[in-house]
Amino acid sequence: MEYTLKAHMPGLVARVVVEIGEKVEEGQELAVINCMKTEMSCKTDKAGVVKEILVAEWDEMDVGTPMIVLETA
Amino acid sequence: MIKVLNGGIEVLVEDWPGRLGYMGLGMAAAGAMDNLALQLGNLIVGNGAGEAGLEIAGGYCDFEITEDGVIAVTGSDMSPTLGGEGLPLWQAVSVKTGDTLHFSHFGDAGFRSYLCIAGGIDVPEYLGSKSTCLFGSYGGFEGRKLAKDDVVKTVRKNLAGIAGRKLNPKYLPEYGNEWELRAIPGPNSVPDYVTEEGMDYLFGTPMKISHNANRAAYRLQEVPASFWAREDGGKGGSHPSNIVDHGYNMRGAVNVTGNTPSLLIADGPTLGGFVCVANVINADLWKIGQGIPARDKVKLKLVTVEDAIQARKERAEMLKAEDLILC
Numbered sequence: 001m002e003y004t005l006k007a008h009m010p011g012l013v014a015r016v017v018v019e020i021g022e023k024v025e026e027g028q029e030l031a032v033i034n035c036m037k038t039e040m041s042c043k044t045d046k047a048g049v050v051k052e053i054l055v056a057e058w059d060e061m062d063v064g065t066p067m068i069v070l071e072t073a
Numbered sequence: 074m075i076k077v078l079n080g081g082i083e084v085l086v087e088d089w090p091g092r093l094g095y096m097g098l099g100m101a102a103a104g105a106m107d108n109l110a111l112q113l114g115n116l117i118v119g120n121g122a123g124e125a126g127l128e129i130a131g132g133y134c135d136f137e138i139t140e141d142g143v144i145a146v147t148g149s150d151m152s153p154t155l156g157g158e159g160l161p162l163w164q165a166v167s168v169k170t171g172d173t174l175h176f177s178h179f180g181d182a183g184f185r186s187y188l189c190i191a192g193g194i195d196v197p198e199y200l201g202s203k204s205t206c207l208f209g210s211y212g213g214f215e216g217r218k219l220a221k222d223d224v225v226k227t228v229r230k231n232l233a234g235i236a237g238r239k240l241n242p243k244y245l246p247e248y249g250n251e252w253e254l255r256a257i258p259g260p261n262s263v264p265d266y267v268t269e270e271g272m273d274y275l276f277g278t279p280m281k282i283s284h285n286a287n288r289a290a291y292r293l294q295e296v297p298a299s300f301w302a303r304e305d306g307g308k309g310g311s312h313p314s315n316i317v318d319h320g321y322n323m324r325g326a327v328n329v330t331g332n333t334p335s336l337l338i339a340d341g342p343t344l345g346g347f348v349c350v351a352n353v354i355n356a357d358l359w360k361i362g363q364g365i366p367a368r369d370k371v372k373l374k375l376v377t378v379e380d381a382i383q384a385r386k387e388r389a390e391m392l393k394a395e396d397l398i399l400c
Contacts, residue, residue, distance in 0.1 A: 008178065009082065009131060010367035011284040035366055036130070036287040040082070060284070062368060063178065 011035030081134030086213035106362025110148035114189030132178035149183025192230030261348035271300035325353035356384035
């Protein structure tokens, strides 16, 4: 099963705080969006292992832009 | 009373016209980013038009009603639900103790919703206003945005006959993704500071709103180098956007820093050393608050001061129209 973390706000990718292969828990911060001159945390709804990182720092995103793919149980 | 279960992106107590009279001391007026939606929401629930409501930017928030009352949600459609059922916008709806109110997120058009409560929000007035100045950390609810477990008091009011009132559809504000903002030339424009070509660009080019857009300023896409009439800023600095510091024309100034224009709005700076090339008219300020950062565009339309005064009069008349609210 896969889970894709999507951007909940338009803005820039401030940073991705996980690496491919990293095990993450439900509710853990995976990335940070910069919008409205504020940093907004992007947390995962599911636990899993980071399979793919689809964005890089300073990428511009809209709401719903896929950011990180997890392999879930 | 209303309890915050989830504060989402940014929920603030804001009224209208905000905290006027202190710009000379460096205090921005704050106030609702979309004053039209707030005023209409207040009128729907029988409040004075400028009463404080909750300004919800972006969405992703939840509330619990802790006292029976009547509410109206206006502005951007964030698919609000009351007890899991869809909640109509621009309409007064009864709420009961224990009801939960959920806002999803902004949709295709508009960025801010307003939650107006019959009776109004009971926070202390600070220097004549209940508005939160986010960047000054004063006013509103403890000078900050609302967070989980905050309980916001509301003013008790006779609720008879309020539920069911709604905005006459002919007065519904028009939302889109390209916002036409009527504007007058600012104090630093053609010919001394900006070229004719630059003014044509300013008033003829849709400009995308940056992700750097908040209650202080909405940054826009850059203007071309041909915008400038001067080689440098003289005594003000090395760039032609520099001037010797002066007071800014607020709210609605089109302020240019380097080649980047910004719309200075609710919590914006009251003075500085950059040119103000135009000013959005009062009647159109509300549109800025509904512009979606990193997505929408604004387009300035040149008007005269007389046009601006007339538009302001028409807005005031509209808010007093006998057929504004359908009972």
